[in-house]
Amino acid sequence: xxxxxxxxxxxxxxxxxxxxxxxxxxxxxxxxxxxxxxxxxxxxxxxxxxxxxxxxxxxxxxxxxxxxxxxxxxxxxxxxxxxxxxxxxxxxxxxxxxxxxxxxxxxxxxxxxxxxxxxxxxxxxxxxxxxxxxxxxxxxxxxxxxxxxxxxxxxxxxxxxxxxxxxxxxxxxxxxxxxxxxxxxxxxxxxxxxxxxxxxxxxxxxxxxxxxxxxxxxxxxxxxxxxxxxxxxxxxxxxxxxxxxxxxxxxxxxxxxxxxxxxxxxxxxxxxxxxxxxxxxxxxxxxxxxxxxxxxxxxxxxxxxxxxxxxxxxxxxxxxxxxxxxxxxxxxxxxxxxxxxxxxxxxxxxxxxxxxxxxxxxxxxxxxxxxxxxxxxxxxxxxxxxxxxxxxxxxxxxxxxxxxxxxxxxxxxxxxxxxxxxxxxxxxxxxxxxxxxxxxxx
Numbered sequence: 001x002x003x004x005x006x007x008x009x010x011x012x013x014x015x016x017x018x019x020x021x022x023x024x025x026x027x028x029x030x031x032x033x034x035x036x037x038x039x040x041x042x043x044x045x046x047x048x049x050x051x052x053x054x055x056x057x058x059x060x061x062x063x064x065x066x067x068x069x070x071x072x073x074x075x076x077x078x079x080x081x082x083x084x085x086x087x088x089x090x091x092x093x094x095x096x097x098x099x100x101x102x103x104x105x106x107x108x109x110x111x112x113x114x115x116x117x118x119x120x121x122x123x124x125x126x127x128x129x130x131x132x133x134x135x136x137x138x139x140x141x142x143x144x145x146x147x148x149x150x151x152x153x154x155x156x157x158x159x160x161x162x163x164x165x166x167x168x169x170x171x172x173x174x175x176x177x178x179x180x181x182x183x184x185x186x187x188x189x190x191x192x193x194x195x196x197x198x199x200x201x202x203x204x205x206x207x208x209x210x211x212x213x214x215x216x217x218x219x220x221x222x223x224x225x226x227x228x229x230x231x232x233x234x235x236x237x238x239x240x241x242x243x244x245x246x247x248x249x250x251x252x253x254x255x256x257x258x259x260x261x262x263x264x265x266x267x268x269x270x271x272x273x274x275x276x277x278x279x280x281x282x283x284x285x286x287x288x289x290x291x292x293x294x295x296x297x298x299x300x301x302x303x304x305x306x307x308x309x310x311x312x313x314x315x316x317x318x319x320x321x322x323x324x325x326x327x328x329x330x331x332x333x334x335x336x337x338x339x340x341x342x343x344x345x346x347x348x349x350x351x352x353x354x355x356x357x358x359x360x361x362x363x364x365x366x367x368x369x370x371x372x373x374x375x376x377x378x379x380x381x382x383x384x385x386x387x388x389x390x391x392x393x394x395x396x397x398x399x400x401x402x403x404x405x406x407x408x409x410x411x412x413x414x415x416x417x418x419x420x421x422x423x424x425x426x427x428x429x430x431x432x433x434x435x436x437x438x439x440x441x442x
Contacts, residue, residue, distance in 0.1 A: 003061050003062065003063055003068070003111060003112075003115040004061070004062045004063075004065075005059055005060070005061050005062075005115055005116065005119040006059070006060045006061075006062060007057060007058065007059055007060075007119075008057075008058040008060075009055060009056070009057055009058075010055055010056060011041070011044060011045065011056060013056065013057075013058045014037065014040060014041060014044065014056050014058055014072065015037075015041070016058075017037075017058050017060055017070065018037035018041075019037075020060060020067045020070060021035070021036070021037045021040070021058075021070055021072065021103075022036055022037050023067075024067060024068075024069065024070050024103045024104070024105065025103050026278060026279045027105055027106060027279075028101075028103045028104060028105075028106075029106065029109070030101075031276070031278035031279070032098065032099070032101070032276065033252075033253040033254045033274060033276035033286075034093055034097040034098055034100065034253070035072075035100070035101065035103055036253035037253075038251065038252055038253035039093065039252050039253030039254070040056075040072050040092055040093060040253075042243060042246045042247065042251060042252035042253070043092065043093045043096075043243065043252075044056050044074075044092060044093075046239050046240075046242040046243035046246055047093075047095070047096075047239055047240065047243045048236075048237035048238075048239040048240045048243075049094065049095050050074070050092075050239075054074050054075070054076045055074060055075055056072060056073070056074050056092055057072070057073045057074065057075060057089070058070065058072050059071050059072075059073065059116055059119060059120075061104075061111075061112045061115045061116060063108075068104060068105040068108045068111070068112060069102060069103060069104035069105065069108060069109075069111075069112025069113075069115070069116070070102075070103055071091070071101075071102040071103065071116055072091070072092040072093075073089050073090060073091055073092055074089070074090060074091075074092045075087055075088070075089045075125065075126060076088060076090075080352045080353070080356060081352065084352065086127045086128075086351070086352050086353060087125055087126040087127060088126055088127065088128045088129070088130060088353070089120065089123075089126045089128075089129045089130075090129065090130040090131070090132060091130075091131065091132055094132050096243075096288065096324070097133075097324075098133075098162060098286060098322050098324060099133045099134070099135070099162065099339075099341065100131075100132055100133060101134075101140070102116055102140060109139050110139055110143065113139055113140055113143050114143055117143060117144065117147055117346075120346075121147065121152065121346070126348075127347070127348050127351045127352070127353045127354075128345055128346065128347045128348065128353040129345070129346045130343055130344065130345050130346075131144060131343065131344040131346075132159070132343045133159065133162065133325070133341040133342075133343065134341060134342060134343070134344050135339070135340075135341060136156070136340065136341075136342055140344070141156075141342075141344060144344045144346060145344075147346060150349070151348065151349055152346055152347070152348060152349065153345075153346070153347040153348075153349055153354055153357060154344065154345070154346050154347075155344075155345050155347070155357060155361070156342040156343070156344060156345075157342060157343040157344075157345060158342060159325070159341060159342060159343050160325040160326050160328060161325070161328045161338040161339055161340050161341060162322065162323075162324060162325050162328075162338075162339040162341055163322070163323040163324070163325075163327075163328045163331035163332065163336035163337070163338060163339070164320050164321070164322045164323065164336055164337055164339055165310065165313075165320060165321045165322075165323070165334060165335055165336045165337070166319070166320050166337060167310070167313050167314055167318055167319060167320055167321065169314060170314075171314060172307070172310065172311040172314055172436075172437050173437035175310055175311075175314065175335075175437075176307070176437040176438070177437075178335060179333070179334070179335065180333070183333050183334075184438075186300070186303070187300065187303050187304070187307060187438075188438040188439075189300075190298070190299055190300025190303060190304075191300060191304055191436065191438070191440055192439075192440055192441065192442050193298070193299050193300070194261075194263070194296075194299040194300060194301060194304065194440075195429065195433060195440040195441075196442055197263060197296070197299055198263050198264040199263070199264050199265070199429055200261065200262070200263055200429050200432055200433075201261075201262040201426055201427060201428055201429060201432055202259070202260070202261060202262070202308065202426070202427040202431075202432040202435065203258070203259070203260035203261070203262055203267075203413075203417070203424075203425070203426050203427075204257070204258070204259060204260075204312070204424075204425040204426075204427075205257060205258035205259075205260070205423055205424055205425075206257050206422075206423035206424075206425075207250060207255070207256065207257075207422065207423040208248070208249045208250025208251065208256060209250075209421050209422065209423065210258070210416070210421050210422065210423035210424050211248045211249070211250070211256040211257060211258045211272065211423075212245070212248045212249035212250070212256075213416045213419065213421060214248075214258050214260070214270070214412075214413070214416055215244070215245055215248040215249075216409075216412050217267055217270075217409045217412040217413045217416070218234075218248075218258070218267075218270045218272065218289075218291075219234065219235055219241070220267075220409030220412065221267050221268070221269075221270050221291055221292075221293065221409055222234060222235060222291045223235075224293045224294060224295065225291035225292055225293060225294055226291075226294050226297075227291050234289055244272070244288075244289065247272070247274065247288065248272060253276070254274030254275060254276055254286065254288075255274065255275040255276065255277070256272065256273070256274055256275075257272075257273045257274075257275065257312065258270060258271065258272055258273070259271045259273065259305055259308050259309060259312065260413075261292075261301045261304060261305065262413070262426075263296065263299075263301075265410055265413075265414075266293075266409070266410050266413075267293075267409055267410070267413050268292060268293040268296050268299075268301050269290075269291070269292035269293065269301035269302055269304070269305050270290065270291060270292075270305075271287060271289070271290040271305040271306075271308075271309060272287075272288045272289045272290070273285055273286065273287055273288060273309060273312070274286045274288050275316070275318065282319055283316065283317060283318045283319060284318055284319055284320050284322065285309075285312075285313050285316075285318040285320065285321045285322065286321070286322045286323075286324065287306075287309055287321065287322070287323050287324070288324075290302065290305060292305070306334055307436075308435075309321060310334070311435065323336055345357070
């Protein structure tokens with residue numbers, strides 16, 4: 001059987017195939033919000049990873065003119081040596097996503113992937129294709145490695161695992177009891193300190209109107225967190241702020257919710273979650289962005305947000321809560337499964353990418369996987385400690401200069417909670433304490 005591959009270039013091409021992409025995603029084995037046309041359009045028009053000169057490429061596989069599979073990719077130039085830029089092709093969305101994939105109609109995965117790999121390898125406009133965050137057990141991985149030849153090199157690049165909690169507990173108390181004794185002690189002890197520090201409230205927001213309304217207050221909170229101005233900050237790039245504003249407004253393929261912790265009227269911790277329900281009614285959840293006021297870090301508000309996220313997932317019937325990549329050793333404490341993934345690179349020989357790959361492979365062989373994981377953890381710890389130290393200095397300077405930096409954020413929060421918008425639930429201290437599976441009294 002010979003399948004055809006249609007291609008379209010640019011944002012207009014993405015819009016042209018919008019309905020087909022959404023239908024194929026919904027029919028696929030694991031529908032995902034990150035493969036919806038809404039998410040891909042928001043990403044390609046707002047993300048800082050989609051700079052000028054990067055162009056979307058839509059590939060649609062058809063069988064007798066009937067679409068049976070698709071993938072959206074992008075091409076970009078990478079500088080390998082001074083003044084020499086080489087083209088590569090990769091999935092369109094590579095950050096803030098969970099396992100990009102080629103989508104296919106049920107039972108047609110192998111045919112679709114074969115056809116797309118043939119199409120990609122026949123093109124001469126790139127030197128390397130990279131398929132990020134793929135399961136080593138997947139059909140994509142098997143078929144990609146089957147393309148290895150004298151002209152095409154195929155290799156796996158280890159990347160941080162993805163952390164996902166499978167929601168199997170009937171209620172939050174049962175989940176909390178399943179945590180380690182040390183974890184339960186830390187979370188409950190810090191929560192008691194939090195409730196003793198002042199008037200604590202929980203804020204739950206649902207839908208684009210409410211979550212979009214709190215977004216500016218969340219940005220103000222971020223200015224008081226260790227993320228402020230760093231590479232993990234939403235405000236690190238204007239386009240990233242625009243992208244997350246679209247997500248908060250419910251325009252990026254995910255149904256947004258927000259969980260906030262308020263102390264004496266001030267937002268001290270906040271978490272933006274996204275949810276997706278497939279055509280058969282199955283729902284999954286993703287924790288997208290979180291931050292907390294560094295001056296109250298000893299009160300454990302960030303940890304409490306994660307517990308409230310699991311509580312929310314149990315209440316709404318989500319099958320899983322995905323924490324995406326990075327810091328898997330921390331997320332495993334919350335009973336998250338570690339999903340091992342690799343980046344698959346298909347490299348044309350000879351060429352600069354191939355030369356760089358050979359050098360990289362030699363260097364990697366000198367290090368064990370355990371060494372690489374330890375290096376990553378140590379680096380993240382050092383970087384985070386430095387960020388936290390810088391933030392505390394910044395907070396001290398702001399306090400010395402005058403009123404706290406949270407003034408505007410508190411005004412935004414109060415305006416939202418009195419706006420009458422749907423999807424706003426604010427629990428007072430008594431109701432908030434009753435929601436937790438342990439006592440908040442010292």
